[in-house]
Amino acid sequence: MAAPQTSHARPSDSAGAAPGTLDDIRRVLADVETVVENVEALYYDFHEHPELSHHEVRTAAIVAEHLRRCGFQVVTGVGGHGVAGILRNGDGSVVAMRGDMDALPVEEKTGLKYASVARGVDPHGNDVPVMHACGHDVHTACLVGAAELLAKNRDAWSGTLLVIAQPAEEAVSGARSMMADGLYERTAMPDVLIGQHLAPARAGMVIHRAGALMAGAMNVNVEIPGVGGHGSQPQLTVDPIVIASSAVVRLQTIVSRELGPYIPAVVTVGAFHAGTRGNIIPDRAKLELSVRTFDANTGDRVLAAIERIVKAECMAGRAPRDPSVEKAESVPPLINDAEAVARVRAIQEPLLGDVFTAPFAVTGSEDVGLLAVPEDGPSIPVAFWLLGGVGRERWDRFEGPWIQRMQAGPGNHSPFFYADPQPTLRRGVEAMVSAALAYLCGDREAATRADA
Template structure:
């Protein structure tokens, strides 16, 4: 470890030495956020609560993008670091049995965004109370609408780039159902690009007893579903990653009527923009060909929505943050994570500035429980994953680790001399 790295570790330890009071506040905040989840782009009460917490500190606060909240902590000359937490919940009914379970019917923090808010706010509090120990600008972004890929773009459309200081680097983290106390980092693609697609194919309706008078869109759509499977199995080079999922096929209303149209809902995941474009082109080629072969009376319609960009970690930033984590937490706590097939819209913010970024994951499952399930090969059965109605991060030590990672990562830049 270099002298600079030793100093950064010592500084981080100094700043984080008295975390008990912050943890007490953040535990209560986390429970409250978990009890009062709000859907994407409707996070009004959540944004007000965040503003109330930030109002206790010497930071500049503004709303951007409707329910987005940004806090800027300016502390002299130095680098500028942007850290983001998403704040929205999911349309799920909670099944955790927690005494602080959601009080909102059909809405739940099933992805850990409440933990993200609590840890980033905790980091802001820690840095705000230790301004004599670092220099630069810390920009904390509480972003709405991540689950629908609408929030980052809403903030950009509301002038985000012009309303906040230009950052030099951007950081984000996500709680995952892995061992609490561990931190996963990776250079390159860490989250896939994600695209949803609605395809409408047209046929000719007829009585169910007279199929010869029809062009059956149900048969057409069914053949398309089968042909789409060849995109990954026969058109994607082994070693490249792509997922094409048909999540829904909707047609007709009753058994004895052949309808005049069918709708397919697809979801695509890729780690490479060239692969992404090729998959989309293949889908459209297959659909057009199937419709032509069936004698479809109208051209098919394609509607892309809920589109998430690729999250592609900068190698240099990832190395800097990974080294800082390893020096502070020890090598046993930090590992190289494989890319996840989930998707995010965080990267739209740094991409708008043209700056590098990194995105890491922290564990949230009691170590003994996770290690036992891992040894027995029962992780998938015993440990609820993100977006499960039973997803429930362990507050301790997840909250503390999450605050520490935010602070340590920021100090890798703000503590530099």
């Protein structure tokens, strides 16, 4: 789990927004129409041409070129295909805006005229369909649009803007790779980190939560040994498919029968690989699990339970040796800084409206929190929110409170998941720009008072 995120607050920080600050930000947001067309074009392009984790070559090149045109100093190839753009505009805070670029091995079934038919190669060497099924096309398009709008209106703010286009979020390795590759040493150390994630909420909604917003994630790979043979003679084999199937069922009891209803967690078996044809019993089966928890202790308990259950099933099934249970990629829970969230909300609520509070943390995960934990020095405050992407026509088909409606339609990672371009993209740009200016405009006012 990430270290507690301590505040980098400056003397001028305040949860409230001064009238002058609001007026300055309102003038910048009034200029949003000048970038909307470009943002829409980028969104359609990114959605139609998605790239898997660690393969974001085309997307990264497009982002880098747009940032250069806007006057940013651009660093490419950070932690793989990561892009960082920096725009220095006088004294003040360093605000980092982050978006992720990678897509998923999902076959799109939205029926959109710009739907993806792209193919890619997964980490196992398999040819797979590729789709932006988690909104990273929206994240990246809005990131570039926000950077453009802020660059056009640099007379309204003072400070440094750092734009981070991150690769490999779905592999939960992109943020860690960028940090290991000296992201901030090559650019600037942020005073605050902001970002957003598309959610199946009504387009226009901005949903905040101080403290824990998203769960930590841990991927676990399991290999169960067997003894292969002919499908007509199973008594001469040790069938790993039977053992693995029993394990899959038993793993479902970890949350319901060991943790209980007061400790939130998820254990999902998302992949089961075994065999090549129906008349051959294989000599191994492989499971890929995703675990979601909100603290390190619960994660340790779940991992220990997985190991115990898989070993017990192998013993019961006469496996020739112990199974392999390996913890693969992991990411800590995403913890929002309360002061940073309050400061951003103080700007967004009067200017945007449609600002909501998430009643509970979500079990989806994000590796953006790793960008807030530099190797040396205190953690960077994070303000990260959920952005609605379901247009009014689709939203009105659902009934009940908004939190209930969010679960009525296709969710993230579904082959049917997509954002209605407007007002999603406009609001995504407005949300990013207003959050950045919550710091950059305040510092400009403080500098002006000091000069006077």
